[in-house]
Amino acid sequence: MQVGFIGAGKMGTGMVRNLLRAGHQVTVYNRTREKAEALRGDGAQVAASPAEAAHTAEAVFTILSDDHAVSEAVLGENGLASALEKGAAHLSGSTISVALARRLQEEHARRGQILLGANVFGRPEAAEKKQLIVVTAGDGAAIERCRALFDAIGRKTFIAGDDPWNANLFKISGNFMIASMLETFGEAFATLRKAGVDHYAFLEIIGGLFGSPIYKNYGKIVADQNFDPPGFELKLGLKDVGLALEAAAGFDAPMPFASILRDHFLSALAHGQEKLDWGSIALVAARNAGLETAKASSKTA
Numbered sequence: 001m002q003v004g005f006i007g008a009g010k011m012g013t014g015m016v017r018n019l020l021r022a023g024h025q026v027t028v029y030n031r032t033r034e035k036a037e038a039l040r041g042d043g044a045q046v047a048a049s050p051a052e053a054a055h056t057a058e059a060v061f062t063i064l065s066d067d068h069a070v071s072e073a074v075l076g077e078n079g080l081a082s083a084l085e086k087g088a089a090h091l092s093g094s095t096i097s098v099a100l101a102r103r104l105q106e107e108h109a110r111r112g113q114i115l116l117g118a119n120v121f122g123r124p125e126a127a128e129k130k131q132l133i134v135v136t137a138g139d140g141a142a143i144e145r146c147r148a149l150f151d152a153i154g155r156k157t158f159i160a161g162d163d164p165w166n167a168n169l170f171k172i173s174g175n176f177m178i179a180s181m182l183e184t185f186g187e188a189f190a191t192l193r194k195a196g197v198d199h200y201a202f203l204e205i206i207g208g209l210f211g212s213p214i215y216k217n218y219g220k221i222v223a224d225q226n227f228d229p230p231g232f233e234l235k236l237g238l239k240d241v242g243l244a245l246e247a248a249a250g251f252d253a254p255m256p257f258a259s260i261l262r263d264h265f266l267s268a269l270a271h272g273q274e275k276l277d278w279g280s281i282a283l284v285a286a287r288n289a290g291l292e293t294a295k296a297s298s299k300t301a
Helices: 010-021 033-037 050-054 067-075 098-110 124-128 140-153 164-194 199-210 213-224 234-250 256-270 278-288
Strands: 002-006 025-029 059-062 089-092 114-121 132-137 154-159
Touching: 002 010, 002 050, 010 025, 010 124, 010 140, 025 050, 050 059, 059 067, 059 140, 067 098, 089 098, 089 140, 089 164, 098 114, 098 164, 098 234, 114 140, 114 164, 132 140, 132 164, 140 154, 164 199, 164 213, 164 234, 164 256, 164 278, 199 213, 213 278, 234 256, 234 278, 256 278
Parallel strands: 002 025, 002 059, 059 089, 089 114, 132 154
Antiparallel strands: 114 132
């Protein structure tokens, strides 16, 4: 397929490479052009704008950081919506608000274009290894047309519903649960360390109990206090917890623990952890327990 790809960051780079390996023709746009240029050697074409990346594309991925970045790339001057052909699909893979997803659906429909939620779970190393979990939602026929793209970037695809925003809500809820796990690791490890007990032995037990690579991989990151360089920056974790609270409020669904997480993320930011991995939220519990913690970052130490 002819594919546009907007956002050649840590996640997008691996996804683009796997699309190219699967035989798709990919045109990449990134605000910092050097990141897109780095993919030329893998066979990608480089565009000067989102509109250029979308021109003649059958489908265009967006993998961007937040609502503002997505709005600019899609609806701004030289945005992809201005060039996407009728019947072509925008595969929205960014973790954005439900409200923006609904707005994008309306705008694309007005132009005769298709929006699919195309969110992914996984860290950059999973993107490189084609081990992402893809969560898609929207028109069933369009999903089937794009399934080869999802198969190229992930190990399994789930359909969340008929409305594209369903995938966004699944992603927001999933990230809330991962953040909750990070908080519980932080609290448990702080207690074990204060007690003088081997928290690595505990991690091994928990890995066996849950049998999940999420627990194993994130648990080791927290146990090692290995937060720099980040796979997913803490400031983005705060953004995603905020999206969960916003979505929940829209459906009159209380999320009291999400409020606690938000406060702990804010505490982490106040201690200079903005660009550390979001697993560094565990340092909040360690500090509260009076334990020695890793340095805030290599730049601020």
